[in-house]
Amino acid sequence: xxxxxxxxxxxxxxxxxxxxxxxxxxxxxxxxxxxxxxxxxxxxxxxxxxxxxxxxxxxxxxxxxxxxxxxxxxxxxxxxxxxxxxxxxxxxxxxxxxxxxxxxxxxxxxxxxxxxxxxxxxxxxxxxxxxxxxxxxxxxxxxxxxxxxxxxxxxxxxxxxxxxxxxxxxxxxxxxxxxxxxxxxxxxxxxxxxxxxxxxxxxxxxxxxxxxxxxxxxxxxxxxxxxxxxxxxxxxxxxxxxxxxxxxxxxxxxxxxxxxxxxxxxxxxxxxxxxxxxxxxxxxxxxxxxxxxxxxxxxxxxxxxxxxxxxxxxxxxxxxxxxxxxxxxxxxxxxxxxxxxxxxxxxxxxxxxxxxxxxxxxxxxxxxxxxxxxxxxxxxxxxxxxxxxx
Amino acid sequence: xxxxxxxxxxxxxxxxxxxxxxxxxxxxxxxxxxxxxxxxxxxxxxxxxxxxxxxxxxxxxxxxxxxxxxxxxxxxxxxxxxxxxxxxxxxxxxxxxxxxxxxxxxxxxxxxxxxxxxxxxxxxxxxxxxxxxxxxxxxxxxxxxxxxxxxxxxxxxxxxxxxxxxxxxxxxxxxxxxxxxxxxxxxxxxxxxxxxxxxxxxxxxxxxxxxxxxxxxxxxxxxxxxxxxxxxxxxxxxxxxxxxxxxxxxxxxxxxxxxxxxxxxxxxxxxxxxxxxxxxxxxxxxxxxxxxxxxxxxxxxxxxxxxxxxxxxxxxxxxxxxxxxxxxxxxxxxxxxxxxxxxxxxxxxxxxxxxxxxxxxxxxxxxxxxxxxxxxxxxxxxxxxxxxxxxxxxxxxxxxxxxxxxxxxxxxxxxxxxxxxxxxxxxxxxxxxxxxxxxxxxxxxxxxxxxxxxxxxxxxxxxxxxxxxxxxxxx
Numbered sequence: 001x002x003x004x005x006x007x008x009x010x011x012x013x014x015x016x017x018x019x020x021x022x023x024x025x026x027x028x029x030x031x032x033x034x035x036x037x038x039x040x041x042x043x044x045x046x047x048x049x050x051x052x053x054x055x056x057x058x059x060x061x062x063x064x065x066x067x068x069x070x071x072x073x074x075x076x077x078x079x080x081x082x083x084x085x086x087x088x089x090x091x092x093x094x095x096x097x098x099x100x101x102x103x104x105x106x107x108x109x110x111x112x113x114x115x116x117x118x119x120x121x122x123x124x125x126x127x128x129x130x131x132x133x134x135x136x137x138x139x140x141x142x143x144x145x146x147x148x149x150x151x152x153x154x155x156x157x158x159x160x161x162x163x164x165x166x167x168x169x170x171x172x173x174x175x176x177x178x179x180x181x182x183x184x185x186x187x188x189x190x191x192x193x194x195x196x197x198x199x200x201x202x203x204x205x206x207x208x209x210x211x212x213x214x215x216x217x218x219x220x221x222x223x224x225x226x227x228x229x230x231x232x233x234x235x236x237x238x239x240x241x242x243x244x245x246x247x248x249x250x251x252x253x254x255x256x257x258x259x260x261x262x263x264x265x266x267x268x269x270x271x272x273x274x275x276x277x278x279x280x281x282x283x284x285x286x287x288x289x290x291x292x293x294x295x296x297x298x299x300x301x302x303x304x305x306x307x308x309x310x311x312x313x314x315x316x317x318x319x320x321x322x323x324x325x326x327x328x329x330x331x332x333x334x335x336x337x338x339x340x341x342x343x344x345x346x347x348x349x350x351x352x353x354x355x356x357x358x359x360x361x362x363x364x365x366x367x368x369x370x371x372x373x374x375x376x377x378x379x380x381x382x383x384x385x386x387x388x389x390x
Numbered sequence: 391x392x393x394x395x396x397x398x399x400x401x402x403x404x405x406x407x408x409x410x411x412x413x414x415x416x417x418x419x420x421x422x423x424x425x426x427x428x429x430x431x432x433x434x435x436x437x438x439x440x441x442x443x444x445x446x447x448x449x450x451x452x453x454x455x456x457x458x459x460x461x462x463x464x465x466x467x468x469x470x471x472x473x474x475x476x477x478x479x480x481x482x483x484x485x486x487x488x489x490x491x492x493x494x495x496x497x498x499x500x501x502x503x504x505x506x507x508x509x510x511x512x513x514x515x516x517x518x519x520x521x522x523x524x525x526x527x528x529x530x531x532x533x534x535x536x537x538x539x540x541x542x543x544x545x546x547x548x549x550x551x552x553x554x555x556x557x558x559x560x561x562x563x564x565x566x567x568x569x570x571x572x573x574x575x576x577x578x579x580x581x582x583x584x585x586x587x588x589x590x591x592x593x594x595x596x597x598x599x600x601x602x603x604x605x606x607x608x609x610x611x612x613x614x615x616x617x618x619x620x621x622x623x624x625x626x627x628x629x630x631x632x633x634x635x636x637x638x639x640x641x642x643x644x645x646x647x648x649x650x651x652x653x654x655x656x657x658x659x660x661x662x663x664x665x666x667x668x669x670x671x672x673x674x675x676x677x678x679x680x681x682x683x684x685x686x687x688x689x690x691x692x693x694x695x696x697x698x699x700x701x702x703x704x705x706x707x708x709x710x711x712x713x714x715x716x717x718x719x720x721x722x723x724x725x726x727x728x729x730x731x732x733x734x735x736x737x738x739x740x741x742x743x744x745x746x747x748x749x750x751x752x753x754x755x756x757x758x759x760x761x762x763x764x765x766x767x768x769x770x771x772x773x774x775x776x777x778x779x780x781x782x783x784x785x786x787x788x789x790x791x792x793x794x795x796x797x798x799x800x801x802x803x804x805x806x807x808x809x810x811x812x813x814x815x816x817x818x819x820x821x822x823x824x825x826x827x828x829x830x831x832x833x834x835x836x837x838x839x840x841x842x843x844x845x846x847x848x849x850x851x852x853x854x855x856x857x858x859x860x861x862x863x864x865x
Contacts, residue, residue, distance in 0.1 A: 038809035045812055151812045159802060170809075171844075231820050231856060270789075270815075288852045290479065290487050290502070297862045308863055311856040313820055 005030050006197035008364055009187045011174055011210055013037075014044035015150060015349055016342050017202035018157035018168075019357025020364075025164035029365060032167040032194050033158070034174060034187065040154040042204050043349065046286070046318030048227060048264055048274045049153075050240050051146040051351045052090055054117055055247055058109045060375045061327060064355055066115075067371065069144060071354035079156035080163065083148055084269045090145025090240045091125065092247060093303050094137045099244040106247065107140050117142040131236045131306040139241075147240050147266050150350045157357070177213045183337035184214075198338045198364055205284070205319035207329075207343035214336055218329060219381055220344045222284050222319035225277040226292040228300075230310040232271030240266040243303065263299045273310060275300045277347075279320075288315045320346045330356065330376040331363060340364065341378040391470060391501070395419045397728060398486060398505035400477050400670060403431020404452070404714045405511035405706025407459045408721030414466045416734050421470045421503065423477055423488060425855075429463075430456055431513055432533065433714050451597070452714040475501075478853035480673040484508045484702065489857050498858060499865040507701045507728045510671050511721060514664035514685065514707035517828055519554075519771050520793070522624040524660070525784050528631030532562045532661035545571040547656025551634055553577040553622045555769045556661035560605035567612050574655040575615040580768060581641050582618055588764055595761050621645055621775065622660065631658050643772030663769025665828045666708040669850040675699045680842035682770070683763035684710030686828055687847045693752050694727040695720060703727060712762030716755065723751040776829070777836035785833070786826040788819020796833060805838045807831055807846040820856060823848040 008024060010017045013035025024031040035041075051069060056062040076085045094100050103119065110117050117140055125139040126132050132139075162168050172191035177184060177199055184199045203210045205222035246262025264276045278292045293315050301307040323329060323344035333339045342360050345352050362369050374380075397413055399406045402424040413420055428434070434456045463469065474491040481487065484505040493499030516531045523529065528547065530538075532554070535546045550566055551574040552559045563573045592599060609616055617636075623645070624635040638649035666688045668678060677698035679690040688711075689704040691697050697704050703724040706717035726748050729735065735744040779785070781794030791814050804813040807830055816830055817823030823830075827848035834845045 038804075038806055038812065040812055041808065155804075155813055162803075168803075170803075230859070287481075288479075290481060290852075293852065294862060297859055301859060301863055308858075308860045310859050311820075312853055312859060312862075313856050314818075314822055314851045314853070316851055 007195050008032070008198045008200065009034060009194050009196040010200045010202055011187065012202035012204055012206070012343075013039040013154075013158065013168070013170060014042050014202065014204050015040070015154045015157070015353040016204065016345065016356055017200070018154050018161060019353040020200055020202060020342060020360045021161040021166045021168070022157040022164070023357040023361035024364065025161040025166035027361060027365060028164070029361070031161070032169065033161065034172050034189055034194065035168070035170045036173045038170055039158050039168070040151050042206070043318035043320055044154045044204075045151050046227070046316045047150055047225065047320075047347075047350060048266055048276050049084075049147045049150045049268065049350060050090070050242070050264055050266060051148055052240065052242065053115065053144045054090060054092055054110065054140060054142045055242060056348070057326075058113050058115070060372070062110070062113070062115070064371065065348070065351055068352050068355035069146065071358065072146065072148060075153070075156075075354055078160065079153075080159050081152055081156045083153045083156050085146060085148045087143070087146045088239045089141060089143045090242070091120075091129065091139040091141050092242055092244050093125075093132070093139050094244045095135075095303070096137060099248070100137050102248065103140055103244050115142065116144055129237060129239060129241070131304055133303055133305050136303060145240060148350065149268065153350065153353065157353075174210065174213070177210075177339075179214065179336065184339050196338070198340060200340045200342050200360065200364070202342045204343060204349070205321040207321060207341070211341070214339060216333060216336065216339070218341065218343070218378065219324050220329070221281065221322045223322040223346065224280040224282050224286060224317050225320050225347065226288050226296065226315060226317040227274055227276040228293055228296050228315045229313055230273040230275070230307070231313050233273070233310055235267060235271070236306050237265065237267040237273065237304065240264070241303070243299070263296060263303070265300055265304060272313075273307070284319060286317045286319055288317050321349070322346050324381070328352065328356070328376055329378050330360065331373055331378055333378045391503070392419055392421075394504045395421045395470070395506070396732070397421075397507045397509060398423065398484075398503065399509045399511060400486075401431065401511035401513055401706070402426075402429040403511060403513050403706060403717060404433055404456055404459070405513075405717035405721035405724075406431070406509070407456070407463060408718045409509050409511065409705060409725040410463055410469060411459055412722050412725035413728065414463065414469060416729065418732070419470075420468065421472065421505075423472045423475050423486075425474065425476045427474055429460055429473075434460065452718070455718065456714070472501075476855050476857075477670055478855060478857055480508075480670060484674070487852070489853075489861060493865070497864050498861040500861060507703070507731075508674065509703045509705055509721075509724050509728075510674065510676075510689070510708060511704075511706045511717070512667040512670050512708055514666050514711055515824065517662045517665050517769070518660070518825065519622075519662050519775060520779055520783050520785055520829060521622050522780055522783050523626055523631075525787055526625050526627050526631045527629070528627065528656065529625050529658045529660065532556060532558050532659050535562055535657070535659040536565065539565060539569055545569055546659060548572060549574045549655045550657045550659055551575055551577070551653050551655035552659050553579070553634070553636070554661035555579045555771060556663050557602070557765065557768065558661050560602070560609065562659060562661070563614060564605055564608050567608065567614075573612070573614045574653055575617065576609060577620050577622070577636055578616065578618045579621050579639065579771060580618060583641060584768060587767065591761055591764055594757060598761070623650060625658055631656070634658055643775055645778070662771060663766060664707065664711045666711065668708060668847075669824070669854040671697065671702075671704055671708060672849055673852065673854060674702045676702055676704065678847060680847075681710060683766045684712070684759075685766055686831070687842075694748070695724040696727060710759070710762060711766055712758050713765065716758040716762065719751055719754045719758065723748065723755060726751065773832070773836040776832040779833070785829060786814075786816035786819065788821050789815045789817075791816040793833070796830065797837065800834060800837050805834055805840065806844065807834065807848050810834065811848065817848050822850055822854070
């Protein structure tokens with residue numbers, strides 16, 4: 001570790017916090033990560049492992065995701081544990097004519113910026129995934145979409161950070177952030193005080209609460225996503241799937257089907273199917289509901305009828321950090337020196353974690369950044385908290 | 391079936407039944423849910439009432455008590471029953487999600503039902519000490535061997551080897567002998583000195599001593615070799631269990647090298663005591679507490695058996711392992727607490743008698759605790775035994791995680807049940823940690839010496855048991 005280098009404290013041991021810690025530690029920075037519970041005990045340990053490119057809106061969001069995708073392969077090699085990263089390819093399942101027309105337009109936009117994505121009719125889609133229901137209209141396909149084990153990714157990043165001399169403190173709750181002359185000086189926790197020249201708020205859905213400690217309002221809201229897990233069965237799915245309704249619910253309220261929020265499906269390495277997901281605003285409640293579980297199963301079984309031979313072994317729910325404009329909040333905060341935000345990725349935290357960690361580390365160490373990040377600035381919301389997306 | 395009941399009882403073992411009896415004939419809507427095909431829990435599983443000349447010394451006296459209960463309750467018309475039905479989850483306001491194996495249409499279906507008052511009497515399951523080869527076919531728990539014989543009329547094998555720490559080893563041996571089976575040997579890990587801790591309890595529990603004497607005599611009469619202070623080291627066999635290696639232990643429970651002997655048998659049954667079934671109480675939101683001498687993690691209750699969740703009561707083994715008698719008392723006590731709350735104690739001086747009855751039950755319940763802690767201590771193996779499990783031993787059977795992997799992850803800092811699960815996948819499989827959860831807790835504790843509160847407990851999620859997706863699509 002370099003002498004006299006700035007002390008950086010990261011709040012949050014999820015995939016974003018550990019990725020920043022890893023990228024900083026790799027550059028010999030003085031870094032301490034503080035986590036309230038266990039590593040990956042929040043949303044990073046309660047989500048699916050989709051690294052989906054097709055679901056991103058063409059523009060800065062998609063280019064960020066593409067940058068991130070390229071880094072997964074090197075992480076697979078660098079991290080001390082297997083993160084189960086696989087470029088499986090992904091499909092967006094289309095169930096109605098209206099969805100077909102919308103996806104036609106959406107894929108054209110994506111193709112225009114050079115994304116490798118194409119539209120498949122029903123028989124082409126079934127050729128790729130024979131267990132899909134013949135009742136679907138078709139799908140899109142992109143070979144770029146991938147999947148990863150989100151828990152292994154988070155733990156792997158933390159272990160690698162530790163190897164590079166980062167301090168990782170778990171079961172330490174942040175009690176307050178010390179400031180002096182409008183600059184952060186330290187973080188008070190249940191396990192003592194930590195001096196800090198820079199503090200990074202990577203607290204996921206709790207990021208708003210951490211910002212409140214320095215009287216700064218950040219419009220991050222918890223949005224509950226429930227996921228259902230089946231027993232480890234024979235391979236029935238090689239690619240990860242989302243439904244067109246998912247994209248609709250994300251970007252285009254006019255397309256959103258009121259009866260469903262869109263689903264996602266993947267089969268993990270060991271055979272468990274992960275079926276998701278709801279998108280609910282219920283505060284910090286992370287319990288599963290019977291209606292949520294039923295909805296997920298009915299919708300996924302309609303697309304993948306072979307599910308009827310599977311058993312549910314558990315369900316869980318995570319709180320995705322929602323922001324009003326659907327983009328993460330990355331970078332320094334103008335009104336308090338040394339305070340940085342790295343939160344609000346909602347459902348994209350896993351996919352965007354490699355690039356987020358890299359960019360934040362560069363930013364914190366004052367290095368050059370080749371991607372324009374104005375769209376992600378914490379200062380973009382102003383006083384009204386920005387306008388809402390759905 | 392109704393959509394809502396005054397009282398729902400989950401589990402129709404001794405605790406559940408004695409609660410039902412107390413609640414009956416008070417004008418209350420009562421529902422009993424049990425996942426088995428029969429009532430009576432483990433105690434009465436597929437047995438018939440027998441008559442004894444000296445009921446007080448009869449080892450089966452709790453059973454006769456249980457059968458009396460069943461007889462009485464069967465006469466009561468006002469109680470609804472659901473058998474072969476699993477409560478998969480408990481949601482806000484005591485709403486139960488129930489899976490019925492054979493519904494009205496003959497196929498599986500779901501039911502949602504709400505309880506104004508909920509009595510959880512979900513009992514206990516067996517605790518394990520993994521050793522090399524414990525996952526071989528033919529190696530089973532004492533309870534599984536009992537189920538084999540009682541429910542299916544099948545002996546574990548012609549020759550059965552029995553090992554462990556549990557006093558139930560004697561009961562099983564006796565049952566095997568009664569079914570014309572052979573017991574190769576009874577290998578008790580406990581030294582005599584540990585059993586002598588029973589002496590101060592004799593005044594309150596002398597029938598237990600008689601019970602022990604009767605069983606020991608039965609073993610001697612049938613020339614069953616009995617050894618003490620020996621630990622199971624390895625189960626061997628090609629396709630199934632063929633032989634076991636055991637070794638002597640010091641009074642502190644350390645294996646003495648060079649003392650290994652082997653036993654040939656067709657099956658090996660093992661028993662290391664019980665742990666409370668806390669999955670449903672966790673679902674209901676009940677706080678837990680850890681009491682090593684009462685079975686580990688259990689439901690925290692007040693004196694009248696109400697949990698930290700209002701109107702959710704816990705009775706029987708889930709408030710601390712203690713056997714049938716305590717379950718009997720607690721079922722009654724939980725029911726009385728509910729009756730009191732519902733104002734079913736009038737008229738006149740019945741109220742005074744009622745209050746007295748509650749006091750009697752509370753003190754009876756306390757009396758059981760001393761005996762219970764003796765029993766649980768007897769079943770406990772020293773912490774060092776968990777630390778000494780060899781690296782290639784399987785710990786989580788569902789996900790096939792070995793002791794070596796677990797040890798490595800603990801050294802990396804994943805030293806809570808929750809973080810170890812994330813780091814290794816132990817407890818993420820089909821059984822959701824019901825088998826390996828308590829074992830993993832004991833391993834972490836043995837290796838880190840951290841407090842139970844720090845190590846934590848494997849918390850179940852909905853559904854607490856696996857459920858066919860088909861059931862969602864048909865109902």
